[in-house]
Amino acid sequence: MTIQYLSKQKYDELEAELAELKNVKMLETAKQIDEAKQNGDLSENAEYHMAREQLAWEQGRVKEITHILDNAEVLKNTGTSDGSVGIGSTISVEIKGKQKEYTIVGAQEANPLEGKISNESPIGQAFLGKVSGDVVEVEVPAGKQVYTIRTIT
Structure with missing residues (x-):
């Protein structure tokens, strides 16, 4: 079981999407299937087959969202108590003389x-546990990137 780190906002969005799928969209699609069945021969009934595919997609999405929510850990606050970078931290970094700002989030x-930036990505993993002033080197497809952490909030 992999923990899915989510902000409260993302958790609420997924719950709303799940409710919409279960309480509205899947019912509408089931109705479309029933209406399409009325049109006779199902082997050549494009509306029927499209509605069945749509229902299968919706059922798959319900399973996916349910799995995410069942394994979710909602981030209650940002960062860590010791001032190091954690999931939820927003960091200001310097790279090649330019300032950039990133927030470390769950993969979702x-x-x-x-x-x-996902906590599971090479860059996200490299930042985790670091503190202001640390220099972080990350190997990315474009080559080695060197970041200096300026602030953590």
Whole structure:
């Protein structure tokens, strides 16, 4: 069992998506299947087959979200009590003379374009446990990157 680290916001979003799937979308899709069955021969009924595929996708997504929520650990606060980088920390770093800001998040919330780095990624793992002033070297596909941690919040 792998722990899924989630912010409260992401946890709530997944709960809402799960409720929407179970209480609205799957019921609508089941109704579409029933309506498509009324059109006769199912072997050549495109609406029926599309609705069945949609229902299968929705059922798969319900299982996926349920698994995530069952294994979730909601982050109650950011970072660690000792001032080191932890999941939930926002860090300001210097790389090649430029300032960048990253937030260390669980894999479900990672989005590098928004500065959200997964704790499971090589960069995220390299930052975990470090403190302000530490120099962090990370091997990435583009080569070795050297980061200096300026602040941790």
